[in-house]
Amino acid sequence: MASGTQAPSIKGRIADDLRRQILNGELAPGDRLPTLATLMDLYEVASMTAREALGILKNEGLVVSHGNRGTFVRDLKRMTYRIQSDLIERPDVVAKDLFLTEQETDGRRPTQKIEVTIVQPPPEVAERLPLADGELAVVRRRVRYLEDEPYQTNDSYFPFSIAEGTEIMSPDDIARGANLVIAEKGYVQAYARDEITVRMPTREEQQRLALTPGVPVAHQVTTGYDKAGRALRVAITVLPGDRHVIVVERPGIPDPESAR
Structure with missing residues (x-):
């Protein structure tokens, strides 16, 4: 690792992985993101960490939550x-x-x-x-x-x-x-x-x-x-x-x- 750089936090790494899938089309507009339970199992993290990772993507405008239905890739048309x-x-x-x-x-x-x-x-x-x-x-x-x-x-x-x-x-x-x-x-x-x-x-x-x-x-x-x-x-x-x-x-x- 280059001097002066820091490894991303686990929530940041989860957000990076999901963001990459959205930007390269693996997750298309309207697709549902993995559930909190799935993210917890996949990354071996607590529910709060998984929730914070999804929050990063929400703040970036890439995903949107629909109540109990889950979190979905935003169909964004600039x-x-x-x-x-x-x-x-x-x-x-x-x-x-x-x-x-x-x-x-x-x-x-x-x-x-x-x-x-x-x-x-x-x-x-x-x-x-x-x-x-x-x-x-x-x-x-x-x-x-x-x-x-x-x-x-x-x-x-x-x-x-x-x-x-x-x-x-x-x-x-x-x-x-x-x-x-x-x-x-x-x-x-x-x-x-x-x-x-x-x-x-x-x-x-x-x-x-x-x-x-x-x-x-x-x-x-x-x-x-x-x-x-x-x-x-x-x-x-x-x-x-x-x-x-x-x-x-x-x-x-x-x-x-x-x-x-």
């Missing part, structure tokens, strides 16, 4: 999350909002729950979104689902002066997108800035997304600006790490020949 989609020009006539449209195109079954409230924005929003003295913000709080499982939250904040009297105030899908809604009032978003932090979830995020312990999240703050650099909206998206592949598409390096 969602492709395209950061740049928010600024893609859309057709004038669309039936559903961007999230629903994209996920249906990818062959998924998306739904979302929306609630709209008028709030004093939290500090991370207030420091980015300029409000007049005493002005509140309108927030569209969304939980987005795929196949009835919560996959992400998206909370979009707008100054009340911008959102007032628009579809933003209604808890319904906005098929053409909120950016176009505010553009029709003269608030045209010219560019956006994304800040992404990877961290452990808050208690509220665990509840909204039904997260198992140990699953980290990507916390994305998107601020949309007009040409003058004034912030028009702030959106906070929380993406569980076990459910997403984040895709960023960028332009390539200019061809030196074409620049001559």
